[in-house]
Amino acid sequence: MSKLYIARSPKLAARVLDGEMMIMSGQDSTLFTLNKTATVIWQAADGKTTLEEIVERRIVPEFEIDADAALQDAETLARELASHGILQVSEEPIAPANPAAGDAQ
Amino acid sequence: MSALMQEMGDKALALGVPLAVQVDLTYRCNERCVHCYLDHDDHGEMTTTEIKHLLDELADAGVFILTLSGGEILMRRDFFEILEYARQLTFCVKLKTNGVLIREREAARIRDLGVESVQVSIYSHRPEVHDAITLVPGSLKRSLTAIRFLKSQGIKVTIANVLMTENMQDYQDVRALADELGVRATLDPTVTPMMDGNRSTLRLGAEENALKRLFRDQSLVGDVDEYCAVPSKPNEDELQALPCSAGHTAAYVSPYGDVYPCVQFPLTCGNVRRQRFIDIWRHSEQLKEVRSIRLKDLTSCSQCTHGSTCTRCPGLAFMEGNMRGPSTQDCEKSFARTGIPSANLLSRKPAAVNLVQIRATPNIAQASA
Ligand code: SF4
Ligand code: SF4
Numbered sequence: 001m002s003k004l005y006i007a008r009s010p011k012l013a014a015r016v017l018d019g020e021m022m023i024m025s026g027q028d029s030t031l032f033t034l035n036k037t038a039t040v041i042w043q044a045a046d047g048k049t050t051l052e053e054i055v056e057r058r059i060v061p062e063f064e065i066d067a068d069a070a071l072q073d074a075e076t077l078a079r080e081l082a083s084h085g086i087l088q089v090s091e092e093p094i095a096p097a098n099p100a101a102g103d104a105q
Numbered sequence: 106m107s108a109l110m111q112e113m114g115d116k117a118l119a120l121g122v123p124l125a126v127q128v129d130l131t132y133r134c135n136e137r138c139v140h141c142y143l144d145h146d147d148h149g150e151m152t153t154t155e156i157k158h159l160l161d162e163l164a165d166a167g168v169f170i171l172t173l174s175g176g177e178i179l180m181r182r183d184f185f186e187i188l189e190y191a192r193q194l195t196f197c198v199k200l201k202t203n204g205v206l207i208r209e210r211e212a213a214r215i216r217d218l219g220v221e222s223v224q225v226s227i228y229s230h231r232p233e234v235h236d237a238i239t240l241v242p243g244s245l246k247r248s249l250t251a252i253r254f255l256k257s258q259g260i261k262v263t264i265a266n267v268l269m270t271e272n273m274q275d276y277q278d279v280r281a282l283a284d285e286l287g288v289r290a291t292l293d294p295t296v297t298p299m300m301d302g303n304r305s306t307l308r309l310g311a312e313e314n315a316l317k318r319l320f321r322d323q324s325l326v327g328d329v330d331e332y333c334a335v336p337s338k339p340n341e342d343e344l345q346a347l348p349c350s351a352g353h354t355a356a357y358v359s360p361y362g363d364v365y366p367c368v369q370f371p372l373t374c375g376n377v378r379r380q381r382f383i384d385i386w387r388h389s390e391q392l393k394e395v396r397s398i399r400l401k402d403l404t405s406c407s408q409c410t411h412g413s414t415c416t417r418c419p420g421l422a423f424m425e426g427n428m429r430g431p432s433t434q435d436c437e438k439s440f441a442r443t444g445i446p447s448a449n450l451l452s453r454k455p456a457a458v459n460l461v462q463i464r465a466t467p468n469i470a471q472a473s474a
Contacts, residue, residue, distance in 0.1 A: 011219030013197030015169040018120055022113055022169055024197045026219040029261065031109045 006054075006078050007047030007094035009086050014042075023086050032086060037063055038077055045087060047094030051078060117167070117354045123386055124354045125170040126163055127368055130156065130187065131360050132176040136203050137240040138226075140269055140309050142297040143176065150360040153183040155378065157190050159358065162382040164194040170221075174201035174368070176360070185214055192218045200224065201265075204251030205244060212254035222261040225252055229275040230282045238271060252286055262288040268319070269296060269309045276319075294319060295434060298424050300371050310434070316441035333442050339412035344401035348419045352395035356386065366395050370420030372428070395419070398429060405431045405449050411439040 008014075011026030021039040023032045034042055037059060044054045055071045063070070081087035088094050106114075117124040131150055132143045151159065163171065171191055178184055178200060191198050200215070204225040207215075215223065225248055229235040235245035255262050264283045268276055276292055283290035296310040311319070319325065326332040339346075347353055352366035352374075362378040364385045365371050374392045375385030386392065398419070401407050404427070406417055416439075421432035431449040440446050 012195065013169065013219070013221060014195040015164070015167060015197075017113060017116055017122060017124075017167060017169070024169075024221065026221070029221055031107060031113070033109065033113070 003091060004051040004075065004078065005047055005049070005090050005093050006041070006045040006051055007088045007090075007096070008042060008045050009088055012086055025085060027085060030084070032084065037073075038081075041074055041077065042081070042087065045078075047088070047096065051075060113169075114350075114354055121387070122167040122354065123163075123356050124168065125172070125350070126168045126356050126358065127172040127174055128156070128159065128163075128358045129174050129176060129360050129368070130178050130181050130184065133180045134175060134177040134203075135180060135205050135241070136177070136244055139238055139240065139271075140267060140296045140306050142299045142306060144299075144301065145176065148361060150181075151362055151378070153186060155362070156183075156187050159362070159377050159382065160187075160191050160194055160196070162377065164196065166383045166386060169197055170199065171196035172199045172201060177205070178202050179206035179211070185218075188215075188218055188220070192220075197221045201226075202251075203239070203244070204248040204255075205241070207251035207254060209254050212251070212258045212260065215255065216258035216260055220260065222263060223255055224263045224265050225255075227252075227264045227266055227279055227282070228269075229272045230278040231275060234272050234275055238269075249282075249286075252288060256287060262286075264288055264290040266290060266292040267296065268292055268294040268311055268315075270311055270315065271309065273311050273315045273319075277322075277324075280324075292325075294438070295418075295421075297369055297421070302424065304424075307434070313437065313441055316438060320438075320442045333444075335443050335445055336411055336414040338410050339400060339407070343413040344399065344407060346400050346413075348398060348400070348403075348417065351420060352392045358382075364389070366392065367420050369418060370395075370423055370428075372420075372423055395428065403429050403431075405447070409447050409449070410445060411436075411443070411447055415439045 013024040015022050016039065019036050019039065021034040021042055023034065040058050040062065041054055044058055051074055052071060055074045056067065059065065059070050059074065060067050078087055078089050082089045114124060131147070132145055133147055134145050173188065179202060188198065198220050200220055200223045202223060202225060227235065227248055228238045232245045236242050252262050264279065266276060266279050280290045294311045294316060296306050298304045299306060320333055321329050323329050351370050355367060357365045357368045358377060362376045364374045364377060364382065366374065372391050374389040400412055406412050406415065415435055417432050417435040419428050421434055422428055422430050425432060431447065433449060433453065436447040436450045440450055
């Protein structure tokens with residue numbers, strides 16, 4: 001599997017409610033919620049850390065799941081979020097697109 | 106509201122999270138709307154630093170939807186600095202403005218900053234009516250130009266129309282104008298008393314017959330018979346209902362840092378210049394009191410046949426003197442809708458016909474003097 005970098009899209013609104021991330025797309029005001037695992041991945045999506053590292057460091061220890069299966073799930077999730085425009089996925093590191101839309105809390 | 110948003114709202118309610126907060130950045134304004142409830146002087150607005158600090162606190166408290174309003178938000182020179190900061194904190198930002206100061210450059214900046222939507226007040230499609238309400242010649246033209254700039258940037262725009270006697274006849278044309286511009290339109294026949302308790306603006310409100318016609322406009326209400334049906338008294342479940350989101354999942358902060366349950370509910374619960382927002386939200390006695398109220402606790406409304414269908418605003422009731430009492434403006438709307446007067450309305454109907462006759466008789470008047 002090639003290295004994948006993920007970054008949160010700019011122009012999103014996001015806030016954690018009870019451990020789950022609410023995200024509103026800036027394009028069409030569609031509301032998404034991410035479960036706890038997806039929230040951890042989304043929060044760690046800084047464009048500089050690979051998905052593999054995120055899964056290894058944040059998901060496997062916290063949720064006690066098999067690393068290979070977790071990575072596969074995470075990649076599926078990343079591509080799905082990308083299809084909704086709320087995550088960017090690339091094989092290269094991703095520079096921050098718009099400082100105004102900055103880091104999620 | 107989407108089902109997911111409703112679910113988030115229920116979760117926020119259960120967890121005591123203020124999901125939506127309106128912050129008025131200033132009460133200063135470049136219009137002078139005849140029905141406005143604000144005093145437009147600056148009595149010491151929060152500074153840029155204070156507002157940024159407040160936004161940090163709101164984000165920490167879990168606020169997701171942040172409405173920036175006023176006054177006119179663009180009267181603040183630091184408006185875009187505040188907006189940019191709010192977006193860095195990933196709030197879902199909604200703006201309320203009259204649009205007078207929005208040109209292409211401002212619209213592009215609003216788009217770049219990922220604002221969710223912008224609400225612009227439009228009272229009529231006719232300049233002679235709109236401008237007579239804002240008291241600013243040329244304001245309709247400028248507001249419509251702003252809407253076009255915002256639309257051309259792909260921003261979601263809503264036209265907000267407060268209906269009064271002066272513009273009542275134009276609401277359908279305003280809706281047609283909204284269609285033409287490709288934006289949503291909302292209308293509200295509620296004129297709010299001034300924040301300082303002065304109720305003189307209420308005289309501008311729509312007359313009973315105009316309200317009756319409005320509530321029977323199928324294009325607005327859908328099934329007129331259902332909408333205007335005579336209600337049945339609230340059942341046990343309905344008596345346990347919360348009045349509205351004010352103080353439960355929503356709050357308001359004034360330009361001076363005062364926290365209220367809602368912009369239309371001026372009960373001071375604390376001030377963010379002296380206390381952390383979260384401490385006010387969690388521990389204010391006033392908010393606890395607001396939160397404790399259920400329909401069953403309301404003096405007249407719990408016994409009123411309109412109890413479960415009325416749009417009673419606890420803020421308007423508060424401004425009338427009792428947050429557990431009826432809101433006469435809502436009693437009037439319930440009456441216009443269904444033809445059934447509330448007990449509150451009946452007790453207020455002038456029973457003065459006889460007295461006028463007595464006063465008209467000079468001898469009796471002298472005799473009673
Ligand atoms: S009903 Fe009144 S107090 Fe409640 S949210 Fe609406 S305006 Fe505010
Ligand atoms: S009609 Fe008046 S008394 Fe009845 S529920 Fe509404 S506000 Fe209360």
